[in-house]
Amino acid sequence: MVYRELGESGIQISAITFGAWAIGGFMWGGSDEKQAIGAIRRGYDLGVTTIDTAPIYGTGLSEELVGKAVKGNRDNYQIMTKFGMRWNKTGTQQQFSTDKGYEELWNQVYLDGTRESVIKEVEESLRRLDTDYIDYYQMHWPVDNVPMEETMEALLRLKEQGKIRAAGVCNFSAVQLQEAEKTLRIEADQVPYSMVRRDVEEDVIPYLKKKNKGIIAYSPMQRGLLSGKYTPDTLLAEGDNRKYSRFFKAENIRRVNAFLDQIKPIAEAHDASLAQLALAWTIHQPGVLAALAGSRTPHQIDDNAKAADIELSDQELDTIQQHLNALHLDLN
Secondary structure, three states: OOEEEOOOOOOEEEOEEEEOOHHHOOOOOOOOHHHHHHHHHHHHHOOOOEEEOOOOOOOOHHHHHHHHHHOOOHHHOEEEEEEOEEOOOOOOOOEOOOOOOOOHHHHHOEEOOOHHHHHHHHHHHHHHHOOOOEEEEEEOOOOOOOOHHHHHHHHHHHHHOOOEEEEEEEOOOHHHHHHHOOOOOOOEEEEEOEOOEOHHHOOHHHHHHHOOOEEEEEOOOHHHHHHOOOOOOOOOOOOOHHHHOHHHOHHHHHHHHHHHHHHHHHHHHOOOOHHHHHHHHHHOOOOEEEEEEEOOOHHHHHHHHHHHHOOOOHHHHHHHHHHHHOOOOOOO
16 A cells, blocks of 8 residues: 655555545445445555545444444544534525435535534544544535634644644635635645546646645546446436436546547556556546545455555556547536
8 A cells, every 4th residue: 555644744644545425325325334344444454544534424424434443443544534514404504505316415414614513513523433533624615604714713723622633625726725724734635536537637736736735536436437337328326416427428428438448458457447547547646645435345445455556657647648638528
């Protein structure tokens, strides 16, 4: 496994990080506690010592499962969780915008970055995780109607109290990052990033690199699209929000599969799957600290962890880039 420092925090995180959204069951068809705990512990054996979770993932269930899995070995893990998406408090803050096809819970979720909410949420997460500190505490989404300074000051107090070791954000633009850092240091920005979604290369990554920090990439396999397992005729189940994703338009699936056929020889040369190649490519990119890989079973984490062992040459990276340059998707 490859390990990298999280900004200037002194915290070393695994380049393949355990993404714990799926084990919460929310939007993933339920959760199997035994399998989830087994996946986290198997990941540790493979060097995947960093776990990314959030309260909204199963309305607390994901954090509870993480807490159970790391019990007795807590200090050897790096736990990253989040705050700001409240399902148990409505009507007081900006409602999280939703798309058709999402579960009913989304219609009850509100964003909240108030000082009171941050302090309350960290205590709830500490309880569910069964720990007295969080390694890396992230603001899940920017909030428009709460002063950034108020939210960041709350994080600063939590850091001074030792309840969190480092602070971060998710889904922030470069402008929002600059605003947040007027109050405290942000160590990374967790953002969507994959071979076919690279908009953060324009401003977010350059800003972070200049400040000696980077991104934590989520959806590095573009929600499975880069696995090559989907065809234009694939029927996605009701409730699967990929049915409404622009990336899963039939023509885009066809174009992505053509691209994957072109880079498949590189995967085969490393005895790897296309999904593993997508993960390996992600952690080879400048400015990327880690890639989140969701795992619900020990077998899945076995596959994901292997991506860290793939050493892509400059020539292979150039070949992939040439094919990406010729790939044009309809994302309107």
